[in-house]
Amino acid sequence: MTNHVLRIDASARHDDSVSRKLADKVIDKLSPATVTKRDLSTPLPLIDSTWIGANFTPVDDRTDEQKATLALSDTLIAEIEAADTLVIGLPIYNFAVPSTFKAWVDLVARAGVTFRYTENGPEGLLKGKRAILAVASGGTEVGSDYDFATGYARHMLGFMGITDVSVVAADRLMIDPDASHKTANDQIENLAA
Template sequence: MHILHLDSAVTGEESISRKLTADIVAKLKTDNPAATVTYRDLNEGVPAIDTDWYKAVRLAPENPTAEQQKLVATSDAYLKEVQDADVLVIGSPIYNFTLSAQLKNWIDQIARAGISFRYTEAGPEGLLKGKRAIIAYSAAGTPIGSEVDFASDYLRHMLGFLGITDVTFVAADRLAMDRDAGLARAQEAVSALAA
């Protein structure tokens, strides 16, 4: 088993989602001692897609400039980490009712027509099949699955769009209302994760 461990919280050591992703990876490694891990901290910076990215990556010119080659290489590196993984452990702190900008940028980098998904006569088909995703969801005041949670359905949809349909959420939510109860629910969910 190869695990891709992604964090995106801006709060450093204070981060609940970072603690949860670490706990999830530790649980998976306990259950699978031979498991390997690739770690990426998205808070270190994931370039947002823009016109230059579109011209380099989506249009894929025959003779790309050095800058275009760099943009393609960056996007390819993010995508290869996902392609090589059996399990994705994704930290998703909730900021202003949705996922972090860094995590959204990462999704934009890996959503590549013809590589991670394709359009067919029957509709879109995800090409990153056979993988599992475990999302560490942390929120001070946004209950997971509520009408003001604009992150969990989006993440489930986008992962499914890319072919990753086995998605589990480990939620530490409503922490501002009852921190201890939120953390206890999350730890129970981590303990219950099947290998």
């Protein structure tokens, strides 16, 4: 049962965004008690040398300035930790994820916080969560050799421990919009609440 959804919208569009409309339908299907929203249309800051320096300074040694530098990242990670399910409205831009989604990933993929390295390789620390990617594309077929968005999103979520990832896709909208919407709606209908 999904009690708390973290909704992440990566589309620069609003009213006419297919990925946002798909995310709406997914959340309606899940009927969660709580929805936390993170809209990436207002871009997040990119990581820089100051952020990297703060991130790799041991927690007990961080200055107040370094703690402030990491505050947004800490908030974004806390949003994931609080959620049972992530619903990510993910358009495909130029065969890949929007830069705003990549900026979000860079801020939440933190060694020792959301993943760690072990003698057996990396281990994700955000286990026991589910993610649903609500994907929209004009011409890119989801799962094709030139879809660099869904594979990347799956990989990064899995790297952080979220391995239960479903895809709802309205892809190739510029080629056959009716079929694309029907396929996505059928996939949403078949999602387990």
